[in-house]
Amino acid sequence: MSERRDDDERARASEQALIARAQRGDRAAFNRLVELHQAGAYALALRMLGDPDTAADVTQDAFFSAYRAIASFRGTSFRAWLYRIVSNGCYDTFRAQSRRPSVSLEATLEDEREGEPAGQGGQHGDARLPAALIDTTWDPERAALRVEVIERIQSALLRLGPEQRLALVLSDVQGLSYDEIAAVMGTSLGTVKSRIARARGHLRDILSRQGEPFGPARRPERGQTSI
Amino acid sequence: MDQHAGDWDKQRERLSAYLDDELGAEERAALERHLPGCARCQAELADLRGVRALLRALPTPAAPRSFVLPDDGAVPRPIAPAAARRSARQTTGALARAMEWVGSVAAVAGLLLLLGTALGGGPHGGAASTTAGSSAFGQRTATAQTAQQGPKAGTAGAADSGDGGTGSTQPTQVTIPTPQQTRPSVVTGPGGERTPGANPGSPATPGAPTPTHATMPPPTPHVIQPASNTPVSTEKNAPAGGGLPLAGVGLVLGGAALFAGGKAAERRARRGQRQ
Numbered sequence: 001m002s003e004r005r006d007d008d009e010r011a012r013a014s015e016q017a018l019i020a021r022a023q024r025g026d027r028a029a030f031n032r033l034v035e036l037h038q039a040g041a042y043a044l045a046l047r048m049l050g051d052p053d054t055a056a057d058v059t060q061d062a063f064f065s066a067y068r069a070i071a072s073f074r075g076t077s078f079r080a081w082l083y084r085i086v087s088n089g090c091y092d093t094f095r096a097q098s099r100r101p102s103v104s105l106e107a108t109l110e111d112e113r114e115g116e117p118a119g120q121g122g123q124h125g126d127a128r129l130p131a132a133l134i135d136t137t138w139d140p141e142r143a144a145l146r147v148e149v150i151e152r153i154q155s156a157l158l159r160l161g162p163e164q165r166l167a168l169v170l171s172d173v174q175g176l177s178y179d180e181i182a183a184v185m186g187t188s189l190g191t192v193k194s195r196i197a198r199a200r201g202h203l204r205d206i207l208s209r210q211g212e213p214f215g216p217a218r219r220p221e222r223g224q225t226s227i
Numbered sequence: 228m229d230q231h232a233g234d235w236d237k238q239r240e241r242l243s244a245y246l247d248d249e250l251g252a253e254e255r256a257a258l259e260r261h262l263p264g265c266a267r268c269q270a271e272l273a274d275l276r277g278v279r280a281l282l283r284a285l286p287t288p289a290a291p292r293s294f295v296l297p298d299d300g301a302v303p304r305p306i307a308p309a310a311a312r313r314s315a316r317q318t319t320g321a322l323a324r325a326m327e328w329v330g331s332v333a334a335v336a337g338l339l340l341l342l343g344t345a346l347g348g349g350p351h352g353g354a355a356s357t358t359a360g361s362s363a364f365g366q367r368t369a370t371a372q373t374a375q376q377g378p379k380a381g382t383a384g385a386a387d388s389g390d391g392g393t394g395s396t397q398p399t400q401v402t403i404p405t406p407q408q409t410r411p412s413v414v415t416g417p418g419g420e421r422t423p424g425a426n427p428g429s430p431a432t433p434g435a436p437t438p439t440h441a442t443m444p445p446p447t448p449h450v451i452q453p454a455s456n457t458p459v460s461t462e463k464n465a466p467a468g469g470g471l472p473l474a475g476v477g478l479v480l481g482g483a484a485l486f487a488g489g490k491a492a493e494r495r496a497r498r499g500q501r502q
Contacts, residue, residue: 031298056291059294153285168282171247177249197240
């Protein structure tokens with residue numbers, strides 16, 4: 001355990017060194033930072049946007065912006081700073097996506113709406129994740145989520161308002177602490193707490209409403225999934 | 228039995244933060260005491276944990292390519308459509324701050340103007356009540372006065388009533404002699420605003436106006452004066468002084484608008500910058 005902490009310390013120290021070199025114009029050092037963070041940055045963009053191509057564009061742009069701005073980076077968390085740039089890129093994309101107003105409008109409305117929708121899961125909104133969903137999520141051979149479950153989760157995520165989605169993805173997909181999420185989103189700890197809680201409840205409601213059993217199981221490809 | 232008739236959203240927030248070990252020590256202890264006896268909270272906690280587990284189980288997507296920058300050569304500006312907007316926002320950061328500064332100065336100046344005219348500098352403030360307390364002719368002028376002031380009439384009236392006590396100190400600072408002398412006799416004390424007609428009879432009401440009274444000539448002679456002087460002074464001062472309150476309102480509104488615009492621009496600029 002303490003060994004891992006030592007590793008974290010070393011990793012952070014070396015990252016600070018990379019940042020310092022990048023700030024002095026060392027492009028190779030910056031590229032090393034890209035290598036360290038690109039998987040996370042892309043995952044964030046993908047979960048936020050739902051589309052791999054757009055996510056790739058936003059991620060690339062984010063690294064361009066980061067390189068141009070690296071000289072004025074202060075603070076301790078490069079990741080939080082980078083994810084802020086990525087999420088801003090996602091927000092810009094949402095605004096530009098006027099072709100799909102129904103999705104974003106609905107998501108925005110649900111973001112602002114209080115708690116569970118009326119009539120769902122009983123008087124107190126005690127909707128439960130259906131057992132069918134839990135039972136069929138796992139592909140026993142690969143101990144991984146089935147493809148259709150991944151798609152359903154991604155669709156459900158897209159139905160959250162952008163801020164709830166961002167808070168939830170940063171927390172549960174990326175594993176950031178509330179403090180770091182507050183830094184990324186530029187909000188208070190209380191807002192982070194509230195957004196995550198609402199997002200989880202909301203996602204639970206969306207998934208519960210889709211209680212139908214899954215179709216024939218599709219297994220993810222060998223290697224990592226692309227979705 | 229529902230123990231959470233009140234704020235279920237708040238309770239869910241606690242449960243969610245509890246899941247992430249982000250509850251303060253006291254709240255955590257309270258929740259841990261509460262949980263064993265509350266089926267609803269247990270169920271909600273289980274659901275929240277389930278959602279989190281699903282999200283954690285999402286596989287890390289494979290990036291379609293490497294995002295490493297080319298070894299040399301210019302780094303392109305971001306391709307995204309809003310890139311140009313974003314850099315423009317950054318340059319408006321300074322402009323935004325300037326807008327805020329000018330806006331707040333203007334708003335403060337406007338407020339001071341309004342205060343000054345409403346409390347004392349405004350012949351309207353005193354004139355309205357004075358004319359109200361005088362003859363019919365005076366009342367007609369007061370109406371014209373009020374109409375000219377628009378929403379400010381309420382303020383003027385209020386200045387005579389509640390604030391009349393404090394406001395009456397102001398007249399001493401105003402350089403318009405006649406209304407200055409007559410006004411306190413009507414504005415005097417809280418009794419003034421409710422029964423303006425009775426004012427001439429009770430101008431010496433105690434309270435805040437006391438200090439002013441010391442500097443004021445005896446009220447009795449002034450009782451006579453309003454009837455004759457007020458219409459003249461009202462009409463004389465109305466056009467000249469009418470611009471000040473309006474300017475004040477304009478400054479406040481314009482200043483507030485500028486400030487709000489600056490804030491909005493700054494917020495947009497900040498979103499384009501680092502944390």
